[in-house]
Amino acid sequence: MATKKAAPKKKKQRDVSRHIKTFWKIFAGCILVFILFFLFASWGLFGSLPDETSLENPEKNLATEIISSDGKTIGKFYKENRTPVPYDSLPDHLINALVATEDVRFYEHSGIDGRGTVRAIAFLGSRGGASTITQQLAKLFFTDQRASNKVERVLQKIKEWIIATRLERRYTKEEIITMYFNEYDFLNQAVGIESAAHIYFDKPPSQLSTAEAAMLVGMFKNSSLFNPNRRPELVRNRRNVVLAQMEKYNYISETVMDSLQALPLNLNFTPQGHDEGSATYFREYARQFMEDWIKEHPKSDGSKYNIYEDGLKVYVTIDSKMQEYAEQAVKTHMTRLQKAFDEQNEKNKTAPFRDITEKETEHIMNSAMRKSDRWREMTKQGKDEEEIIKSFKKKVPMRVFSWKGDIDTIMTPMDSIRYHKSFLQAAMMSMTPQTGEVKAWVGGIDYKHYKYDMVKKGRRQIGSTFKPFVYATAMDQMHMSPCDTLPNTLYTIPAGKHHLLEPWTPKNSGGGYGGMVTLKYALANSINTITARLIDRVGPEPVIDLVKKMGVDTKNMPAVPSIALGTADLSVYEMVGAYSTFANEGVYIEPILIQRIEDKNGTVLYQNVPKTKDVISNETAYVTVSLMEGVTQSGTGARLRGTWAKDNAYYKSVITGYPYDFKNPIAGKTGTTQNNSDGWFMGMVPNLVTGVWVGGDDRATHFGSTRYGQGATMALPIWGTYMKSCYADEDLDVSTGNFKRPANLSIETDCSKWRQGNPEVEEIPDEFDF
DSSP: OHHHHHHHHHHHHHHHHHHHHHHHHHHHHHHHHHHHHHHHHHTTTTSOOOOHHHHHSOOOOBOEEEEOTTSOEEEEEOSSOBOOOOGGGSOHHHHHHHHHHHOTTTTTSSSSOHHHHHHHHHTTTTTOOOOOHHHHHHHHHHOOSOOSSHHHHHHHHHHHHHHHHHHHHHSOHHHHHHHHHHHOBOSTTOBSHHHHHHHHHSSOGGGOOHHHHHHHHHGGGOTTTSOTTTOHHHHHHHHHHHHHHHHHTTSSOHHHHHHHHTSOOOOOOOOOOTTSSSOHHHHHHHHHHHHHHHHHOOOTTSOOOOTTTBOOEEEESOOHHHHHHHHHHHHHHHHHHHHHHHHHTTTOTTTTBOSOOHHHHHHHHHHHHHTSHHHHHHHHTTOOHHHHHHHTTSOEEEEEOOTTSOEEEEEOHHHHHHHHHTSOEEEEEEEOTTTOBEEEEEOSSOTTTOOOOTTTTOOEEOGGGGHHHHHHHHHHHHOOOTTOEEEOSOOOBOTTGGGOSSOBOOOOTTOOOOSEEEHHHHHHTTOHHHHHHHHHHHOHHHHHHHHHHTTOOOTTOOOSGGGGGTOSEEOHHHHHHHHHHHHTTTEEEOOBOEEEEEOTTOOEEEEOOOOEEEOSOHHHHHHHHHHHHHHHHHSTTGGGSSOOOOSOHIIIIIITOOOOOOOSOOEEEEEEOTTSOEEEEEEEETTEEEEEEEEOSSTTBOOSSHHHHSHHHHTHHHHHHHHHHHHHOGGGOOOOSOOOOOTTOOSOOOOHHHHHHOTTOOOOOTTOOO
16 A cells, blocks of 8 residues: 555656756756857847947047136037046046936946846836946947847847946946946937036036035936936926935935035036037137147048047137126127117117118118028028028018017017117127237127128227327327327328329318317327328338238238328227337237147147237337327226216216226227217227227128217227136236336327416217327
């Protein structure tokens, strides 16, 4: 009986043994299949994997940086806005936030987290995934977007594992973390942690707070979903999850976590698009400079540099603070001036144009239409002219400029052209005369809507700002003194002289004549009759020769006496360079904007060498400066002082920005064209020369009176506002001292004795400046 009962027991044991063997065979088979999958994937049977070279040098599109003289990145050229940063620039709390949130065992594994993988498989991902930081980096570098089906996803995951293990063999943990931070796309043109820190918080990564670091790390989960600009509350909640993870793994205390979770996001969104940010007009100049430079300076292998991908560093002379002050000065004054301009145009039926016929208006509008982006794009699309013109008369949604911010509206493209032409434009450039370094460059009021750069490309009639060149020629050739006197009476240069076809008799604006006046008084009050006498004595050719040596393009400047009153069209760039010659003791230095160019490894590819030229003696330069000091002491620029008096408080304070109350020596000259189309001010202190122009996009866009249309009202306030900001910033060290006086000055510059002997001479009001 016992023997019969034992048989089934043995059979059962054999069955169990067989099942165990079957299990291990299946298990071994799975392991074998798993290994084969890895082998096949590593051999490239499921698609190519990166080779050794790719792993050592993963391809990236690196942005070219524009770096200011004070070490700030003021712009970038890029396809992807990525600027790599070293591990040392990543604060500990930023790294800790990443590890605590994305891969807590990062320092323990070799690319694949075994525990995390088992957990993810066992719970089907409900308790979190198993993707390590190294795997995520592998995906960013070498694999495509998420696969569309499960089989492809499994294959993609295996590739990521293989690449991750290879990355771990070739890079340290610190290098992997650094590459991950530098590679991730944080949206809003922020690729990499450097761009993200600047765009979202306007600071470098090293200065990120713990809460700010947690917000950026939170975006790693899905930056499209956790977009601070679109879903701030969702992003704040995600940031708090990151902070909770940091507390969980003892990177911060519970008290710190609670205090940080209560904070708002405190975004300081600073976009770095090509149309946005600081120094937009200058950045376009730099881009064009770089495009020209790379044509002439290939790489060692003969290929060309790419400013959008090669991570070049362009060191420029612009000072970020001075650029900020310049842009703010333009905005502050132009907002006020535009309000006055609009008020004057309320009853102007041809606004924004004045003093032109209907046919001339039609010509301006049609010309603008044919130069527009819309016309150009529709032409590329093969549209005929009739169809394009019709499209300009149909209302469409659009965004237009305003000083309070862009406005979404519906209007016809033709109406939008007229609307945008109603805004007055401005340009300014500021330069150190002793070095030629351009410190600030504002080419217009808004680069997004007005891309034409009025600093270098634009050329407008310069009015009385040309007169100092005539005076300087007279001082240089005839050794005249600012205290020499000439009669303030009508003066005629006869036909046949100086290439004149008919007699030329310029008049003083306002009709003020009589008596003898010093040259200093005449320039300070912009008396045309005195300038006419001087140009007759020296001739137009020597004056043209002088400004040519000062960097002015004179090929279209006629050698006629009328140039003395500023009939020529010049640029702000030329005028600042020329005036700097006076402040630099007679030596012209070509304006410098690009100091040097380096490749991504810091190798210097280009170094600027200043171009200088001796133009006039230091005595002539000093005497001319002394003449222009009179402009701001008692002439057309006197409102820079605290003694300028006007009976209209609104005009004095709201429109012009007065009082400025400068006490230091300032040399300058205002300029205005006869129909008030262009207002200029050139202002100098010993170590800074700044030129400002204000006017309409078209010469027909102008004020109806000289009171508002003169250079002292349109342009001078921008200079005054800018300089007040510069002086308030002690780090800039803008001079408040005297201009350097030559040791052996032989020309008299103190004209106080003449003034004491002529008390009956009245000053010409500053609004009469031509």
